[in-house]
Structures are given as structure tokens and as C-alpha cells.
Amino acid sequence: MMLSFFSKHYPYIFVIIQSQTIEINMKRITFNRRETAYFSDLANQINDNQSALQKYIQVPFSLANFEQQIELKKKSFSNAQRELLYTVVSKQMSAYSNFEKVNHNVELLKEDNTFTITAGHQLNMFGGPLYVIYKVMDAIRLAEELTKKYPSQNFVPVFWIATEDHDFEEINHLHLFHDTFSWESEQKGPVGRFSLNGIEGFKNDIKSKFDNNPEFSEFLDQFYKNHNLSEATTEFMMNLFGDYGIIILDADDRSLKSSFAPIMKRELESHFSEIEVGKTTAQLEEEGFHGQAMARPVNLFYIKDQFRARIIPTENGDFEVGEETISKVELLKDLENHPERFSPNVILRPLYQEFILPNLCYLGGGGEMAYWLQFKGMFDQTEVPFPIIKVRNSVQWFDKSTSKKIEKLNLKYTDVFESIHEVKKQFVIDNAEEELDFSKLEEKANTFIQELENSIVVLDKGLEGYAKSESTKIQKQLDGIQQKLIRHQKKKHEDAMNQIDGIYSRLFPNNGLQERYDNMIPFLGKYGPKEFVGMVYDLIDPEEEGLILAIEE
Template sequence: MNVIPQALRKGSALGEDYVRGQHAHNLYEYDLEDAQALRRRAEWLDAPHRPQADRQALVKVLSAYNAKYNDHEAVHSSIATLADERALVVVGGQQSGLFTGSLLVIYKAATIVNAARLAAQQLGRDVVPVFWIAGEDHDWDEADHTYVLTPELEVRRLRMESWHDGKSSVSDVEVTAEKWQAVIAELERVLADSAFKSELLDMLRSELPHSISLSEGFARLIGRLFGRYGLVLVDSADPSLRQVEQPMFRRLIERNDELEAAYLTAAARIEEAGYEQQAQAAEGAANLFYIHEGQRLLLFKQDGKFVDRRGTVILSRDELLERVERCPECFSNNVLTRPLMQDYLFPVLYAVLGLGEVAYWAGTKDGFEAADMQMPILLPRMSFTLVDASTKKYMQAYDLSFEDVMERFGERKEAWLAEQDKLGTDGLFEQTKAEFEQLYAPLIERIGELHPGLADLGETNRGKIMAQIDFLQGKTKQTIARQNEAELRRWDRIYKTLFPLDRPQERVYTVFYMLNRYGPDWIDDLMRIEPDLTGAHRIIEA
């Protein structure tokens, strides 16, 4: 595979500035370009004073979870390594998604594995890769679908049908074997035939119907793809994890006012630096969820009580502390406290993030400090666009660069189509309209002298004639397009391959679309690419 550096619009101003080292330097604990950051972070993690989970209890939870969904010898070795108190971690994660969601999930997993390996070499000590499955999130509509490009050049959305109340965690939404079989059958219908299709479908049918939730299916597939690289999985919604998290939930409740103030301070600093908040801090927010009758209710502080918006739950601080002792599984983090919980559970050297996540983590720096913790080094995930041989050939035939496709594809396509008008009809139509306007305007003016109503009628008539000329011009263009239909499909293929739904490829297509094209060994090919941990985008010519 040929790998080429290539700029890509990514949408987060603060995330982009962080990668370039141009952000306000008080928004993060470490700068990405600081050569000493890794050693300084490791030294801080070695200090005895920091809040941290019971390492052996955590290892026990990880062992049980991975034995069920990620049962690889390399994973068992990673977990055994983590039992050593000197072992450190690189962690990153994503909400579970159908068929692992979009390609960015795969690139994030690859970044975690590579970053852990390189950090271990640099520090001369064990560093374990961990993938955090955000199963406690309740946004089912974000998790229940993915996309493939069909042979007919349709960007097809595949969706897992399941009832969801909008409040339950994704990991708690039951998915039946029949629903798994139905969505796999749909994938089989829309994937192009290939030498690898049967093997991939057999793998999906062997793993997914045994999964009772989207998160379980996600874990099984990530394990199949990356377990051999020692990538440890953890589901944030795993009930057995809550007992390990209990002391940190207690701290989040006891210091809730200080944390609220810290998040608001960070939010103000972000806005003063000229950026928009990605994770909205709010006055009175407890930044915790309480699980009540299966629903994940966001808590707020009101008149000395912790309440949800509808008043379903009303608890004093002491009552909340009593609940966390008795029922830690009744609690869940929000976007601002999740980074703290992750850092409490694991000795995190690097948190691997997308650039949007880098932006919202800026809002947590003061929260870390309020909890007697320290924000880890934020590492942008690797970013790629795959260009297959046919797409590359078509781009060369039409003299299209990646920037052309990204920035001015419509203009270039229209210009090319205009060149196919060998008779120059478009110019003739424009000339005809201009001459008609020139001839007709004096006539309307003259008849208006006879009666104002005639001028109005003339204007209406002029509009109808121009509309008819436009109609004929449009029909002529359609005829030219039909005569060049085969080549226009190539233009469409170029754009839908690189920017489906007007978004970067990595944010849309599932990895199984790529595995069907390039084979199951494509993951190994990806892992052989020299890692770039700067957040730069690269093109892979496959």
C-alpha cells in the first residue's frame, strides 16, 4: 500500500489548533509537541497520592469481560501485565456501533495499539492498549446504523431495528438473534460479491447472533479484529465495573460543587480563547446520571437536592452517598465526568481521541484538578482515506486531485460536462436569451406607453418565453449527460468513495465494506503502516 500525507478538513477549530500547537496553552495539561510530556506524565502516574482504583479488582473485571468477548492469548497477556502496578495504559474509545460503526473506530483502535507499543519502547516499561466501549451512552440513534457503498453506487444505510426508550444505555437495549440475522442478511444483499464476502458473513453469523446487545456485538467484532494485538476491552456499562468505580462516584458527589465551578471556569476560558464549547457546562449541573427503573436520568442540583428534570428522583447529598454505597450500578457518568472516571480506573499515559473529543476535553482540565487528578496527554487518532485502484485511475483520467474532490468537485464535474457539449449548445442558448432580452425590452416599453396593463402582460409573457428557453436548455443538458452516463457514474464513484454523504470516508463506511474489498488481512496491512501520532491525515492507495 502506498501512503501519502494529505490535508483534510476536520471541523473542530480547537482540535485542529491543539494538533498544530496553536491553542491557548492553559486549556490542556500537556502540549502534543512537548518531547518531555510522556516522561513527566509517567512520573505523575507513579506518585502515590493520586486517586486510583483497586488495580487487582479492575484486572479481575477485565479478565472476566474479555474472556467472554475478546478471548485471545495476547489479551490475557496484556491483562496479566496490567496487574503489575508499574504498568501504564493508552486508552481510547467509542460508543458501540453496528458492525463496529464507521472506519474511524478502526483507526482509533489501531492508534491505541501503536501508541502503547511506541510508549513502551520510549519509557522502557510495560504499556497496555485499552479500548473503552462507551456502552453507558443512551443515544441509540447514533449507534444503531452504519453504511456501505452498493454496486449501484448507493450509499446504503444499514440499521439495527430495536425498541429504545431514549433513556436506557445502549448496552441495556436487548437485540435478539433474529434481528442480528436480519441485518446480516441485509448486509449480504447490499455488499458487492467478492472473494472474501462468504468468509466475512460466516464470521458475522458466528459472532453476532450470540450477542444480546449492540455493545456485545461491537466487543466481539473489535476483539476479532484487534484481539491478536493485545487490545483489552472494557465496557463502561459493565455492572461489575461499578463496584470498582464506587469510590470515585463518591468523590464526584462529595466534591460536586467544586467540580461544577471548575467546569464553568474551564468553559469561560475556552470562550475567552475564541472557541465554542463542545461539552456544555451548565450552572446547577451535577454531571452525573442516576439509573432509575432502567432509565438514565441526568441529575441537577436544586434547593440543596439532586433531582432530574422531571422530578422523578429527588435525593439529598447524604441520600445520594448512601445510594452509591448500596447501589453503585445505579450511577453513570456524563461527558464531563467520564474522562475523570477513565483516569481513575486506569493509569492513562495517552487518551486517544478524535479532534472533536480533543475540543470537549478542554472543558475537563479544571475538573481533573478539582478531583486531585491530572489530565493525561491527549493524542489524536490516526486518520486515513482509502483510494482503490479504480478510483485512482478515474481521478487521473479527469485530472482530479484529492483537494479538487474535497473542495470543488461540483464545479469540476460541471466544467467537464460542459466540455462534452461539442456543438456549443449551452453558449448558443445563452446568446439566444441575451438577444431575446435585448429585442424584447424595447417592445415592452413601447406597448406600456399605450396602456400600463400591456407592459405587465409583456413582462409575464417575457418570463414564460425565458422559462421555455431554460426548459429546452435543461433538456439539452440532460441529453448530453445521458450520452455520457458511463463517465458520469465514474465521477459519482470518485465522490461517493472519498466523501460519501458529503463527509470524509472514515466517518461513514463500516470496516466490513473495506474488508469485503481487500480481505480480512487488511487490518494487518493497516497495522504495518508506519504510525503517525500527530493527527495528520493520510491517503492509502490500496
């Protein structure tokens, strides 16, 4: 059980974890994403300046703009679509009837004033990297905020699991305590349909990392035992988020695909998505942005258990599927009789999602949201409302050990978003026995170099190139002297340099944001699964544009 206090108006979080009889003080501060090197220009625009991208979206993200989106979706989402969704979701969530909020949200789907807020992800092992928690919780918190603002409407958070992907190598591993563990399997095809045969060795390797925490090891052991990978993933995620009313949807469902079959038929016949996405991508590239997702002539896969292959049109109107050639007539008949064999790829999946859900907003990472900008024309062609899009919250977690090192070195928490070389250089300058202020020397050197160039050019204008060359040599010599002095001082501060290395290694594994590399389970083990999810709930603010720094004191 956890008691916590948080408001966006206060920068501090006080958390008491009663079950572990430990007390945790958390400080929450935010930092401008644009002052880091970890988010692209396009991702930043989607995050904090969507008005500049108006031609590629429906309406910019704001709580006020949901009123317009509600009316738009209400007109396009039929009672038949709602009834079908309720039937599928109630069946998929039937195993989680012990969660009162889940039951309530499933029943709400029958109401014509109920809308969804959706996030999605691959089937990563044991929840995946940290940002998956942030993504799911952002959807939950946004649904709650909308419920407050629009009390006459209902808002249900949905987590879409990408069960039809076939890139098993992307999801079969996790990073844990500087090691990487993988589940090796010879299975092929849609990963959600994989059986769990042979996963025990992988599970045992993971559990062995928590020998000093037998309670958490026992927690992990209860998962990935039965069913297929889709159901196992759902079970793990529902254990973490069921108390918050999340609905997890596996859209690899025959009846849902049957409802989407007319659009898939249109794709096979006219290749409309490639045409529309191509137009929008060209516009983006004219404005200096690069397309994130490549549209193909047919943006569908053909799937069966142990098989997933692109559907490739041929010049004579037939289709290649794996090593087979199928006529258009045969393929369209197969679509009519077996819609479950057709799988939207990265281009059509967003359209499929928005077609089968009464969805208002889709949220994800900056890169993920960037490729949604390519799709507006495709949505317009099918008269499916384009959702409001939102960049999820990002959180950088400073554990107590890291916090102590930062404070001991007299650094600011935001300093770590400078390059490690700059931080070390500034530390040496600030802590040198003799003052290492190069600003005056640089000022005098610049004056000298400029006077030298002018003197040479005055004597002979044809020597201008020579003057520039000699100036460059002098500047390099001065830079070399400066770097040598700094290196000399660094040796005197070797312990501090090692501590800075440790800070960056902890915060930026693999030279990237911690949330994109570190798996969530060390955090679940340290604080307790329910407790850590509750702490994330307190940190997330759907309207926050900055990078959230969670600092354990």
C-alpha cells in the same frame, strides 16, 4: 495471513494477501489537514499546535513528553486502584485467553510500571464507521512506539466502550452500499445492557449484501448471537484486534464505580464539575472557540435496566430523577449502597476514565478532543492527572476504481479536497477545445471598471454610490458570461463530469469524510477481516499530523 512492508520513511505499502490469492499495491501519501474543509480550526490546533493551547492541557503531545506524564501518573495511581482494575479486566477478558498478547497485557496491569493508552467509542453495530478502526489502531501503534522509547515501562492499549449511553438511535444503524439498515428495538436504558432479542432480521439484511461472498457472510453470522450488546460488541472487536493485544473495557461495573463514588458524592453535594468546566469554557470562548460539551448542575445519570434519567437538583436541595423526587439523604445512601446505579455523563466520564486507569494519553477525533479542553480545571480540582491528548490519524481510502478515474482525468489525488465545482471548472478550462483563460479578460475588466468608477467620481463625487452599483452590474454580467461558457464546455465533457461526480460520491458520502460515514464491513469483506486490519496497522503512524491517503493501485 498477510505479509506487508511499511516505514514512515517510505510512501509506499506493498501488501500480499495470501489467503485470497490476490495482490494489492498500496501507495501512502499525506496531505495537510488545514488544506481541507473537514477539520475545525480548534481540531487542527490540537492536532499540530498544542503549544498554543498550553493552559488547557497538561503537556503537548510528543513522545518525549511521556516521560513527564509517566512520573505524574505514577504518583497518583495507587496499588489498590491497580489491583481493582486488574480484577475487573481479567474477568472481562477471560473469554479471550486464546490471544497471547491479550493475556500478556492483562497480567502487565499488575505491575506498577504499566500504563495505558486509551481510545473510546460508542457501541456501533458491526464495528461502526471506518474511523473506529483507525482510532483503535492508533492506540495500539502508540503503545508500541512508547515501548520502544521507554523500554523500562509497559504500555497497554485500551478501548473504552461507552456502554452506558442511552441514545440507541445514534448507534442502531449502519450505512452499507448506499443503503441504511437499522435494528429496531423497544428496549430502553443503557444500551450495553440491551439483550439481542430481535436482532436477527437486521443481521439477515446485512448478510444479504454479501451473498456473493459466502465466506464473509459466514464470518458475520457468528456475531451478535449471545449475551448483551456490550459483550457482543466486545466479541466482534476482539476478533479484529485481539492479535494486537487490545484490552476492551466496559466500565459499567459496580466495583469500579464504588471506587469513584467519593467523586460522585462530591458532584451531588457541590456541583463542582459545572463550576470548573464553566470557567474553562468561558476562557475558550474569549479566545474565539466554542464549548463542545455543556456542563449541567449534576453531571450524572441514574440508571437501572430499561431506565436512564438525569439527576436534576431542585431549589430545596432534593433531586428529580425521572418522574420521582428523591431527597439528598436518600440519594447519597443509594450511592453508597448501589454505586452501579450512577452513570457519569459526557462531562464526568473522562474524569471517571482517568481515575480508574493508569492512563497517559487519550486519543480520538478532532471534535472529541476539542471538548476535553474544557476539563482541565475539573481534573485539577480532584487531583487526577489530566492526560496527554492526541487527535487520531485520519485515513481517506481510494479504491482501485476511484484511483483509475482520477488518473484517467489527469487529476492529482489531493485535487479532490477542493470543492467539486472548482475541480469541474478547472477540468473544463484545462480540456477546452479553445483556450478558456479568463485571467487576461478579468485583468482588463478590472482596469475598465476602476477607470469607469474614477471617471464618474471625478465628474461628481456624490455619484460614488451609483458608480459602485454600476460596477457591480458589469462584474455580474462578466461572471455570467464566464459561467455560461464553462457550462457550455461542461456539456461537451459530460462523461468526465459524471466521473467526477462518482469520485466525490465515493470519497465524500453525505458530503463528509468517507471515514465518518462508511461502515467498516465492506472493507473487511473485500480484503478479509484480518487482512484489512493488518493493512490499517501498516498505514497508521501515531506521530503523523497529516491526513493519510491510502491509494490502491
